[in-house]
Amino acid sequence: MTLGDVERLERATGDSEQTFVMDETTFRAFYDRTARPLWVYLYRMCGDAQRADDLLQEAYYRFLRAGSHPADDAHRRNYLYRIATNLVRDARRRVRGVEVELPADDAHDAPVSGGDVARQVSARTDLGRAMAHLTARERDLLWLAYAEGSSHGEIAESLGLKAGSIRMLLFRARRRLAWLLQRGESRGTAGGGRA
Amino acid sequence: MRPTECPREQDVMDAIASGRWPHRCDAELHAHVEACDLCSDLAEVVVPIRDDFEQTLYEARVPTAGATWWRAQVRARLEAREAASRPIRAVTAVALACSTGLLAAVLTLAWPWMRTWLWAQGIDAPVLPDPSGVIALLAGRGLPLAIGAALIALAAPVALILALSERRH
Numbered sequence A: 001m002t003l004g005d006v007e008r009l010e011r012a013t014g015d016s017e018q019t020f021v022m023d024e025t026t027f028r029a030f031y032d033r034t035a036r037p038l039w040v041y042l043y044r045m046c047g048d049a050q051r052a053d054d055l056l057q058e059a060y061y062r063f064l065r066a067g068s069h070p071a072d073d074a075h076r077r078n079y080l081y082r083i084a085t086n087l088v089r090d091a092r093r094r095v096r097g098v099e100v101e102l103p104a105d106d107a108h109d110a111p112v113s114g115g116d117v118a119r120q121v122s123a124r125t126d127l128g129r130a131m132a133h134l135t136a137r138e139r140d141l142l143w144l145a146y147a148e149g150s151s152h153g154e155i156a157e158s159l160g161l162k163a164g165s166i167r168m169l170l171f172r173a174r175r176r177l178a179w180l181l182q183r184g185e186s187r188g189t190a191g192g193g194r195a
Numbered sequence B: 001m002r003p004t005e006c007p008r009e010q011d012v013m014d015a016i017a018s019g020r021w022p023h024r025c026d027a028e029l030h031a032h033v034e035a036c037d038l039c040s041d042l043a044e045v046v047v048p049i050r051d052d053f054e055q056t057l058y059e060a061r062v063p064t065a066g067a068t069w070w071r072a073q074v075r076a077r078l079e080a081r082e083a084a085s086r087p088i089r090a091v092t093a094v095a096l097a098c099s100t101g102l103l104a105a106v107l108t109l110a111w112p113w114m115r116t117w118l119w120a121q122g123i124d125a126p127v128l129p130d131p132s133g134v135i136a137l138l139a140g141r142g143l144p145l146a147i148g149a150a151l152i153a154l155a156a157p158v159a160l161i162l163a164l165s166e167r168r169h
């Protein structure tokens, strides 16, 4: 986009012409409720803050460009997460041969305020390492269920899966992550662990 | 088949979500989690995920709703403009091709006279292949070809004017 384009379009955006189905006030309220958790989801799923920024913008753009949106807020949110999940999947496919993984050591870069800093950083690093060993779908499932507190129906809607399959998929993902975390802990202490 | 859910899962989730787990919840729940594989996995997994989520959420910096809205508007309009200009570009290309063809035809037909005139000026211009074959073919096809040629001759300048006026907007 050139400067001239932006100037011309700056004038054009002032027009009364409706570009999206959703109006600005509704969008702002919806964005303020969803943007930060969605960014965290994207960041945790793609493993890169810059890419999460881009995907966030793209997800809202595609959401706005969609002809119609679900009427209630919860379904709208699931719809947005579905778009975001597909974007992350596409991004993973583009980085062919190089699996986009959750950053195992990124917690070192993040400022942690108050509390037991060393313990918190260590826990985040352990989680990052363990999550990196899961499949993308397992990460999606666990994050939506336990970070976002989504119901099985919401997860199914967000990930495009059958609601009836979520319980078993979540159970397996959870078991696998618990095992990885315990293995990590035991490696950090005496070694061994549950198989 | 091993069970995949436990009736106490929600109690464990609530204790974690409210921050009571592990230090401020009752001994009975602790005892259950110790004994239940499902609930111990749950606690093992949910506590670090929630901690990480809350910390990352606290650190997350996202653009404002207004900035995101504005960028989306700009992009939508750019894309709309791009989509609208695609057929105009196609028409321009066709118009240019038609104009070039017409010009070549006129030059070819007028070449013998032009060559004579150039000869009179002392310039020895080359001889082009005889266009009489093409003329005979055109004459043989008669009316449809004549109408087609006339339409092209009329449409080409109109398309060019339209395309150029659209560019100025």
Ligand SMILES: [Zn+2]
Pocket (backbone or CB within 6 Å): B006, B007, B008, B009, B032, B033, B036, B037, B038, B039, B040
């Ligand atoms: Zn249990």
